[in-house]
Amino acid sequence: MxxxxxxxxxxxxxxxxxxxxxxxxxxxxxxxxxxxxxxxGYYQLRAEQNRIREIPLRAPRGRIYDRDHRILAGNRPSYNIILIRENSPHTIEQTAAMLSAGIGMSKEELLERINRKRREPKFRPIVLKDDVSVGDIAFVRARRYELPEITVEYQPRRRYLENEIAAHAMGYVGEITEAELAIPEFVNFKSGDQVGKAGLEREYNRVLVGKDGFKRVIVNSFGREMGKLEEEPAIPGNDLVTTLDLDLQNAAEDCFAGLRPECMKAGDHSGAVVALDPRTGEVLALVSRPAFDPNAFATRITAADWNSLITDPRKPLQNRAIQSHFSPGSVFKVFMAAAGLEAGTLNPLRTVFCPGYATFYGHTFACDKHEGHGTLSLHNAIVNSCNVFFYNVGKELGIERISRYATMMGLGRKSGIDLPNEDAGIIPSSEWKQRVFKAKWYEGETISVAIGQGYVGVTPIQAAWAMGGLTTGGRLKQPHFVVPQQLKKLGFEAREIIEEDYPIQESTVEIVGKAMWGVVNEGGTGINAKIEGFEVGGKTGTAQVASKQANLKGKEYRDNAWFVGFAPYRNPEIVVAVFTENGGWGAEAAAPVAHAVLETYYKKKTGQFENKNTTIAQK
Amino acid sequence: MIGPIPPKRLSKDFDWSLLGSAVLLSVISLTEIYSSTMTQSSDNFFLRQLAWVAVGILFLFVLAAIDYHLISEHIPWLYVLALGVLVYTLVFGHRVSGSKSWVALGKIQFQPSELVKMVVVVALARYFSDLRASRYMTLMQIGKACVISLVPMGLVALQPDLGTALTYLPPIAVGLFVRGIRPAALLSLLLGFVLLLPVSWIVLKPYQKERIMTFLDPERDPLGKGYQVAQSKIAIGSGGLLGKGLFRGSQNQLGFLPTRHTDFIFSVIGEELGFVGVIASLGLLTFIIFRSIYNAQTARDNLGLFIAMGIVGTLFFHLIVNVGMVIGFLPTTGIPLPFLSYGGSSVLTAFIALGLVMSVRRCRYVN
Structure with a gap:
């Protein structure tokens, strides 16, 4: 070549x-x-999404105060670990795998959380772990580069009083559910928001809830904020001042916690206490036992904790003060007396001989005092709580009138308290029995009703409400924690407090009131509620849980104890209903609790109250 | 055989357009290196690169002044020295991100594998040009040529720096093609390469396999390699026609771009200077490559021709692998872009390559 x-x-x-x-x-x-x-254009959008991050600014809920502006529910700072799937360089499996060990959650647990929110928009943060520790925050912050999709967000959380104080009144908050999102009340809410689930938190959610804000910031690849584009600050929710008096609440709570020697018989029992100002309807104390710790809900409650709460046979979530009805026992007698006097079937001068039993319609009905009370006036029948006297009162009234008067006086219907899911209780009638049992009313059943047994069911709030109405001369004031004026001032719609005045003769109020004063002050069953100088009146109740014939032994078959007291007995300022489940005698297991509350009230009123260090709230 | 002729005066036949292109590229490079590192106060990448460019230009003038035949005469011992340096690197070099590819010379650190590439280019050129004129090479000749480049390549691969090792292939590939290789031999070489793939798969480090898997399936991404390429594409795409402006690329300034002053410098150019900047940079590189091809075609002898073509192959390979990576056409490899990426060894090598091409040009026939 x-x-x-x-x-x-x-x-x-x-x-x-x-x-x-x-x-x-x-x-x-x-x-x-x-x-x-x-x-x-597409890549420009991606670059913008890269550098701009929208950070939610969580609004704190409004605080809940007692009437003296003491905090019942406040907020504390907390942090959540969140995932923003948008622009994530990892699949959710990879994210979960890289994160799980560092924050002490299993990969499956994390994936479960993510998958539950799978269908939501990708820019919306998914909370992977709530209320995290400093260690968790450090772990995430140290991995901003490897895990840019994971961040820590600030979220104020509810802090309630320690030791389950006022738990049922406060209720609790939790993450909004799918079902709740579907109802109009929550139209402005979005998945992940905290809403009230029970109690005042639920009732006044619209007032307490704040408005979350957001800020749009420029972030670098480490997620560090380099500048702010715009910010809409979070608006905190409105504070609510309630009518609750923490001192009265503590007095009642202490009794059920076994901290007061005089009411050891109530200690550790299930039960409820409601204290109202009958002149206004203001709720001064509301206790339900056993209670729960609402703080446990402030962070996402664990499945185990939740299960133990709902499967607990003592039903700690149930607000016994308003959501459960019980036979009122002898407490019902004062309403029978008032009904008889008003209907004219009971002559105020009437006397009855009590041999210890009575026979009606071929059945024998016993009196608590087996040897009999002898001859009794109405006054003494109430003071000594004689069944035989009131068997007669009931028989003469008949079930229809009993039903009508009891209902008028506030029993067997909702009081309208500003708490969700109030129970109506039961005041039976022949129409009621036909409707519920498809059966006819037997006259003999009226006899049991007369002493607050049988079908009669009363909630503790009703007992306090109706007693307040009766002793203030037939004026029923709707019980409430929050006065409407306060809501209106905040710009919310609020219904006025309903006041019902039913016709009742002054003499009836005087006779019944005086008799109940006797219950406490004349050596009756309410002697344990006596307070020198405060003219306490009241009525005990000891309601059978199981029929006597069944002869069942055991704590769960012991009688339920009631005491509904008020003071002063003329024109009362406070009425207290105490219910102690399986407490036995109302005189022993319920009256001392009312005493504790009334005494606290009286001491505060007269300036003798000092905060002792023995209350459960201060432990 | 035409003997060496005395070179003309340097100033008279100096290729100012090549130097001009390189200087323009260096200006773009320095600007974007400044832009991509201005938030990192710890190290002044800009000044260091400026120093390397200055040194590079100096070397360019020196090499342009030297007759390439002189270099060719000294190539045997230079080649042995180069192998020695590579062995030294293997033994005494220090490790940067998994590869023992750096040696320190006083305060200065550099990658011998870059500079050795030029020695191999000249060694190969000398071998190819010494062959008797024929249409095709014999198998024996192909084998010998392969040995010349595969020995240093193997040493680099052992560091292990497979990316840089791969850049040893283009000079031999281009050389073999130009010198003449029978279609059958070409096919068997390709076949051998394909057969070697499974073997290399076993040899590959897990991170290297991951890179390839990520390239084949960007969604699969535990090490965030696909993330890098995705961010690079976002940077380039969002630059648009005119770019976001110097120092104003969000992907660059906010750190979304990985190794942005070295391997991904072209993404920064794409983001801040836009399609216009991309075309300008690619245009300058293309000009250098085609000017070198022209110089090869007009070279005075085969030695010059093969030197120029070896350099064309090397430059082009770097360009295609790096730019192909940032735009997502090719898998992620740590191969720098000549004249643009930050890195002393890379810049110095690029200027030396250009100096060699100029030396070839200065000795050409002038009709």
Missing amino acids: RQRDELELLRWRISFVGYVIAAVLLTLVFGFWNAQIIQS
């Missing part, structure tokens, strides 16, 4: 290399053309 030929050949090959290079370079240019000209 000649050199010149070879040179030609080599040059031709070099040209070929040149063409190949040119073709490849054109392909590259096309790639840039495609990215920078054709799809530039």
Whole structure:
């Protein structure tokens, strides 16, 4: 091969290399053309999403105060670990795998949380772990580069009083459910929001809830904020001042916690206490036992804790003060007396001889005092809680009148307290029995009703409400924690407090009131509620749980104890209903609790109250 | 055989356009290196790169002044020295991100594998040009040529720096093609390469396999490699026609771009200077490559021709692998972009390559 030929050949090959290079370079240019000209808009959007992050600013809920502006429910700072799937460089499996060990959650647990919110928009944060520790925060902050999709968000959380104080009145908060999101009340809410689930938290959620804000910030690849584009600050929820008196509440709570020697018989029992100002309907104390710790709900409650709460046979979530009805026992007698006097079937001067039993319609009905009370006036019949006297009162009234008067006086219907899911209780009538049992009313059943047994069911709130109405001369004031004026001032719609005045003679109020004063002050069953100088009146009740014939032994078959007291007995300022489940005698297991509350009230009123260090709230 | 002729005066036949292109690229490079590192106060990448560019230009002038035949005469011992340096690197070098590819010379650190590439280019050129004129090479000749480049390549691969090792292939590939290789031999070489793939798969480090898997399936991404390329594409695409402006690329300034002053410098150019900047940079590189091809075609002898073509192959390979990576056409490899990426060894090598091409040009026939 000649050199010149070879040179030609080599040059031709070099040209070929040149063409190949040119073709490849054109392909590259096309790639840039495609990215920078054709799809530039798409990539610009991606770059914006990269650098701009919307950070939710969580609004704290309004605080709940007692009547003296002491905090019942406040807020504390807390942090959540959140995942924002948008722009995540990882699949959720990878994220979960990288995160799980560091924050002490299993990969499955994390995936479960993510998958529950799978269908939500990708920019919306998913909370992976609530209320995290400093260690968890450090773990996430240290991995901003590896896990840019994971961040820590600030969220104020509810803090309630320690030791389950006023738990049922406060209720609790929790993450909004799918079902709740579907109802109109929650139209402005979104998944992940905290809403009131029970108690005042639920009732006044619209007032307490704040408005979350957000800020749009420029972040670098480490997630660090480099600048702020816009910010809509969070608006905290409105504070609520309730009518609750923490000192009265503590007095009642202490009794059931076994901290007061005088009411050891109530200690550790299930039960309820309601204290009202009958003149206004203001709720001064509301206790239900056993209680729960609402703080446990402030962080996402664990499945185990939740299960133990709902499967607990003592039903700690149940607000016994308003959601459960019980036979009122002898407490009912004062309403029978008032009904008899008003209906005219009971002559105020009437006397009855009690031999210890009575026979009606071929059945024998016993009196608690087996040897009999002898001859009794109405006053003494109430003071000594004679069954035989009231068997007669009931028989003469008949079930229809009993039903009508009892209902009028506030029993067997909702009081309208500003707490959710109030129970109506039961005041039976022949129509009621026909409706519920498809059966006819037997006259003999009236006899049991007369002493608050049988079908009669009364909630503790009703007992307090009705007693307040009766002793204030037939004025029923709707019980409430929050006065409507306060809500209106905050710009919310609020219904006025309903006041019902039913007709009742002054003499009836005086006779019944005086008799109940006697219960406490004349050596009756309410002697344990006596307070020197405060003219306490009241009525005990000891309601059978199981019929006597069944002869069942055991704590769960012991009688339920009641005491409904008020003071002063003329124009009362406070009425207290105490219910102690399986407490036995109302005189022993319920009256001392009322005493504790009334005494606290009286001491505060007269300036003798000092905060002792023995209350459960201060332990 | 045409003997060496005395070179003309340097100033008279100096290729100012090549130097001009390189200087323009260096200006773009320095600007974007400044832009991508201005938030990192710890290290002044800009000044260091500026120093390397200055040194590079100095080397360019020196090499342009030297007759390339002189270099060719000294290539045997230079080649042995190069192998020695590579062995030294293997033994005494220090490890940066998994590869023992750096040696320190006083305060200065550099990658010998970059500079050795030029020695291999000249060694190969000398071998190819010494062959008797024929249409195709014999198998024996192909084998010998392969040995010349595969020995240093193997040493680099052992560091292990497979990316850089791969850049040893283009000079031999281009050389073999231009020198002449029978289609059958070409096919068997390709076949051998394909057969070697499964073997190399076993040899590959897990992170290297991951890179390839990520390239094939960007969604699969435990190490965030696909994330890097995705961010690079976002940077480039969002730059649009005119770019976001110098120092104003959010992907760059906010750190979304990985290794942005080195491997991904072209993404920064794409983001801040837009399609216009991309075309300008690619245009300058293309000009250098085609100017070198032209110089090869007009070289005085085969030695010059093969030196120029070896350099064309090397430059082009770097360009295509790096730019192909940032735009997502090719898998992630740590191969720098000549004249643009931050890195002393890379810049110095690029300027030396250019100096060699100029030396070839200065000795050409002038009709």
